[in-house]
Amino acid sequence: MAKEYVFCVLKFLLLLLQLVFLIHEADSASVVKFLPGFEGPLPFELETGYIGVGEEEEVQLFYYFIKSERNPKEDPLLLWLSGGPGCSSISGLLFENGPLTMKLDVYNGTLPSLLSTTYSWTKISSIIFLDQPVGTGFSYSRTSLDNKPSDSGEAKRIHEFLQKWLGKHQEFTSNPFYAAGDSYSGMIVPALVQEISRGNYQCCNPPINLQGYMLGNPVTEHNGVNYRIPYAHGMAFISDELYESLKRVCKGEYANVDSRNTECLKLLEEYNKCTDRITLFIIQYPLCETETPNCYIYRYLLSTYWANDKTVRKALQINEESIGEWIRCYRDIPYNHDIVSSVPYHKNNSISGYRSLIFSGDHDMAVPYLGTQAWIRSLNYSIVDDWRPWMIKDQIAGKVGTRQSINQRKALSCSKGGSMANLCRRVN
């Protein structure tokens, strides 16, 4: 009996220890002063860590947090989500608006190098780059999940993440907060904004100082891909004849074609032949092999070598036991696409008074600006500022048009850019 009692107490203590260990594992946060591949100390403040969400904190979401290089006490706090779903937030950090980028050297088997950028948004705002949904980048689950992640589920989880993150970083609770991202996060961010907004009116959690949101070439409606064909026509990828036939035969529906409409399918094959050798998200580049150093997507290969290096993962404080290979974009991630359109969320958020900035690089055929323009038009806001060139250093970087409700919704496009935000700044 005494033995049993001692055993029972020991078991209880063990469980308690495991729990403490797990909680420690769960909510880690480390300041990273050096990163392998980058020479010298980092010229900005980087913290990486996990936040556990879900009933038992079984979902461990990994983030990179970079403090504003200007005035972190007053500058906005931004959450940046990458698309996919399933693309690591490193995509934002290294290839879009972050303070680091890959050095595009030919890979020689050693660790790829990182460089500082001059255009980072962290010059004026603090940014949380978040790996979500679970299974993306370095995020993982401690148990097998009952339900696949979904658009609406992610909005809830990210909200929970933010509450917990702010709970642990209370010095940022008063900073103006913005949700942001590109591509598929166009399905998440508007729902997240609504979720945060609702949460702010509910009991017991401190409110998030939400001001608005920002989206670049956002996926907004599942029929958005129908705009690829008019876009390809405008950009001279297909002939007038093919375009006219497609419109007539497929009646504007190019994504979900009735299998009996063989004429339409045949025309779509013709269309594919004309476009299947270009990089969809940045049309000025030809499709090429990831392994080819002068190929645009070679940088992605380098980032994979970098993120899978043991010294890098140690520096980032990755939980090695829980994470297998790092994949930049996990395309087959289990996922439930349960939001059909973000437009109702945009409407609600606008009515609720949140500001939004929607920008769209016009060299992106994955989420072409024509579709973005169409859904913004469907909101029927009045135009307060004409379409005009968007100048950077006296050179055209894109086109800006402003449509304004009482809440100043903006739409602009970056002519030099692809789908990824930072490309907008590439003027030369």
Place this chain on the structure above:
Amino acid sequence: MAKEYVFCVLKFLLLLLQLVFLIHEADSASVVKFLPGFEGPLPFELETGYIGVGEEEEVQLFYYFIKSERNPKEDPLLLWLSGGPGCSSISGLLFENGPLTMKLDVYNGTLPSLLSTTYSWTKISSIIFLDQPVGTGFSYSRTSLDNKPSDSGEAKRIHEFLQKWLGKHQEFTSNPFYAAGDSYSGMIVPALVQEISRGNYQCCNPPINLQGYMLGNPVTEHNGVNYRIPYAHGMAFISDELYESLKRVCKGEYANVDSRNTECLKLLEEYNKCTDRITLFIIQYPLCETETPNCYIYRYLLSTYWANDKTVRKALQINEESIGEWIRCYRDIPYNHDIVSSVPYHKNNSISGYRSLIFSGDHDMAVPYLGTQAWIRSLNYSIVDDWRPWMIKDQIAGKVGTRQSINQRKALSCSKGGSMANLCRRVN
């Protein structure tokens, strides 16, 4: 009396000597083995010279002749004309399809360097790069001209030039001959082809072995600029709203607007604001200062330094006494635009059995592919080959569509290219 007689004889001899001197001066031709700025002997055969045309050979046309690097005895002989009117044929030689190009170093006051190219058309054909009309590049007139050069006059002069040139290079009379060029030469080449064709049926001069002609982004009709606006719309430079208003208010006429149509003029101002900061002939580049080394047109400045260098002009055997400053494009050249449309010439040449290849880079807004497509369509040839990607090394270089009469007229477009032929090959 005797004195007078002797004086008269002397005067006659002097005139004769002057005439001999002038003829010598007129029809010079020198083999150039070395060019300042290029290391080592030239890896191809270059001849430069003047041919005098006109009644008294008062018009001295300068040419660069480069022998085919393959089999000059059998390879085609090409005449290449640059546009403008008033642009030196060096534009073709150094920036389009020639075997040399400018090395894009920052100018340090010394002679700019030249490099070999890998894509030169001289690898498979001999090319005469001709400075025309008179006043262009190194071409000049020995007397003040009674009439300004004109489109139809140039067709005649160039024909005369060719006859004389072939008279002095009889080893090339049996080679297949093609006339070619880009931009404004679209107004000259079709008329020249008709002129040569007619001449071949007339007495006394040996016929020219004319096979066909080739044109890149050719100016064809003076209303061709009207296609710039639909093109700018397709390429996302102007908004749908502005485009619809322009169509409605200006009724498709954007070049010669009735000054009373103030609404149209206002819309055109809006259009200009959206497009006046891009390089018209290669829209992916922003407008920038010639003096800026990373500006696309900086190469033009280097070529001006090069062509005005004394050692270069000596090597090219330029008649220093007759030529002032070399200007790459003499925009204000006196000129009479007397051909309104090249379309009738295209029709005639096609009926006469000459082959033509019309290509059009779709990144050129100066002579947009839409206009070229429109006039080719107006010829009502049947389509024998669908619009399809034009592949170079398994990558899309442009789009090809073929329209064929009995004479195989072809139309294709280079997606990566601007108005200048060689740009079509820039895949990466």
